[in-house]
Amino acid sequence: MTTSEAVRTPTLTDRVSEFVFRCGRVLAVPIAHDSDLLGEAHAMSLRKRDDGSAEVWKLLPPEVQLDALAARARPLLLEDRCSYKTGLKALRRLGKATNHPRWVEYDEAIRDLREGWETAANAQGSRYFLSEQRLDSDLDPQSWSDTELAAAWKYGDLVHADEGKQHVSERRERMIAGWSTHAEICSLARTSVSFVQGFNEELELGIPATAFETEDLPSGWVHLGNASTVWSPSIADQASGTSSATWRRYLEMEDLPAGDNPLAELAPGQWLRVVAHPSAVHADDSLKPGSSNTART
Secondary structure: OOHHHHHOOOOHHHHHHHHHHHHHHHHOOHHHHOHHHHHOOOOOEEEEOOOOOEEEEOOOOOHHHHHHHHHHHHHHHOOOOOOHHHHHHHHHHHHHHOOOOOHHHHHHHHHHHHHHHHHHHOOOOOOOEEEEOOOOOOOOOEEEEHHHHHHHHHHHHHOOOOOOHHHOOOHHHHHHHHHHHHHHHHHHHHHHHHHHHHHHHHHOOOOOHHHHOOOOOOOOOOOOOOOOEEEOHHHHHHHHHOOHHHOOOEEEOOOOOOOOOHHHHOOOOOOEEEOOOOOOEEEOHHHOOOOOOOOOO
């Protein structure tokens, strides 16, 4: 990427693409596709007991997945370049410029979608209230709306550790409210991606297919690319004379002797394992991915 490409002003198409891509990142979290979980996100089940009281049950997602979902969704709700505000505003401007005969219909749909995002982002429209009272106390019960609990979860348990928020009910109750809010965000993200895809096809907005390709990066042993030379920082200045038309990929490691290129000492097919501390360079066929010796230093 050249300097001019790195600093160019994003286009309206860029803004919509970033918004859609971020929505796709939210939807890549497994719980965003769990119909059982999503179907129960705004519900609780009661089981009557023999004494006439009721047990309260709730289907909850794995906490680590909810944390991942919320982290990916957060930029959509902030004043960010990929936020719903920025993305839908850019989409509206792109659509209006086409003078499409169905533009008024699409414009209303964009407004409705934005209202849905506004409600989720601003924690509007409470679904329930939770009241708690100690059995050995005459004090009035403490009460919170689900939106207050969700905010306490976000700032007390997720992105910060606000002590005041951590005293709002129990962590489990805060998480339940956070899940309810983010289940709604899943729905909005799915609707947004589907809507933009249809809008893009009918009005030919030029939003690239890559905006809708949001699979998670692979894990395990992954081929990152090819390195022409492996060297130490002391000779890295030699790269400054390389023509921009003949860029090669270099791997720079702190723990290699100056001027050495260990690749030159390897036979084709041998593996070089470099660990980020001194005297940890190994060239050995047994160090290939999947070998039982790959952890050796």
